[in-house]
Amino acid sequence: MEENKDEETCLEERSSISSPHESLFFVLAYLPLFQLLSMTQVCKSIRDAINNDILPWMNLIVEPPLSCRLTDDILIELVVSKAKGRLQILALINCVKITDDGLSRVVAQNPHITKLHVPGCTSLSPEGVIKAVKFLSENNHNLNTLEINGIYGIHKEHLQTLHKLINHNQTQHNQDLNKILYHEYTKSSTLKHNDTNRPIDVDVCPKCDEVRMVFDCPRIHCECRGCDLCITRCIECGICLRGSDEEVEESCCEDMLCLECWLKLPKCNFCNKPYCNKHADQQHRVLGSIGFVCDACHSNFN
Structure with missing residues (x-):
């Protein structure tokens, strides 16, 4: 009898040691992508939690060292199998292998993206970005911010088109938001529109007249404004x-x-x-x- 009790006690101790602490599952949604993918190799329970929970995949942020490895096929597989059409933030930092076709396919399957950040994605074209933004701007979808610094061939005409699409989208969002505020008589921060004067990270430099990142001087009473090549x-x-x-x-x-x-x-x-x-x-x-x-x-x- 004592031997059986000892065996049962050992089995209970082993199971308690092998199973991860419950609090660990709450932090999975906040891990960067590289760490999240690494966690799938820890144990079966964590791998199943990551693969079956949609919350960690609603914000997809790809940064180095994963950027250089990401291709269209890998991105689409990740988005289809994990996000399942509910992607809200897509940030591809210096992902040089992502093309217009890959971006358009991802956007078409995830129309509720609110932040599209593709800086340094040199395989993308201005026309491909405009196509993606146009799709997200249709049917009252709300695209708040767009980062395209480092994409080659962006001219003033492209930038004007993007501003029209995003500003029209924000106007529609504000109209719907005003109705909600009027009926609920509230100003909850979860309902407020993210009002920003620069939804796009690039602008036309007033000095060289080129589309680049334009900066304002933080000095008091200094009104210099221009890109880093001019100032x-x-x-x-x-x-x-x-x-x-x-x-x-x-x-x-x-x-x-x-x-x-x-x-x-x-x-x-x-x-x-x-x-x-x-x-x-x-x-x-x-x-x-x-x-x-x-x-x-x-x-x-x-």
């Missing part, structure tokens, strides 16, 4: 580096910094230059030292 800015704080009285400093990654930001950043042990926060992962740590060595000094040192 040199600090990579950290974004202020314009203009005028002979402005002290401009270089970083290890060759980005420009204002003196204030340069002083705040940690410096290379040899050349006394910092990395900006965007390229901080290029630092080489030295054993037994609290500082770092930049890539150039590390190559010379070796």
Whole structure:
């Protein structure tokens, strides 16, 4: 009898150890795609939870290192088998293998996308993006934001067409929203429209008249506005580096910094230059030292 009890106790302990904690299943929907796919290899219960639950797949954000591996077929398989037509956010960051055909097929099966972000997807064309946005703008669908920086061949005519489609879409959404607010007498944040003056991440630069990302200076009383090719800015704080009285400093990654930001950043042990926060992962740590060595000094040192 005692041996049977001991065996039962061991089986209970093994089952309790092998089964994941219940709280783990609540965080699956908040994991980035790379970690989410990695979790499917942990155990069968977590894999089934990820594959059978639609919530983690309503927002599909593909970032490096997965970006270079994503193709049209893989994207469509993911969207069809996981999102099942309920995709709300589609963000493809630097996915150079995604084409117009792949994007249009995904959009056609997921008409409720509210955020479409495809920066750096160089295989997409302006016409393909317009086709996707036009589809999402039909039948009172609500596309709030569009990111297309890095797509080649975008001209002012394309940008005007996209603005017309999105603005018309937002007007329809505001009319429907006003009816809801009128009947319910509420101003809940879940009902408020995301009012933004720049639903598209690119604009026409007032200096070079090209379609690029256009920035405003965060300086007080400074009204400079232009793309990064027309106006040199600090990579950290974004202020314009203009005028002979402005002290401009270089970083290890060759980005420009204002003196204030340069002083705040940690410096290379040899050349006394910092990395900006965007390229901080290029630092080489030295054993037994609290500082770092930049890539150039590390190559010379070796």
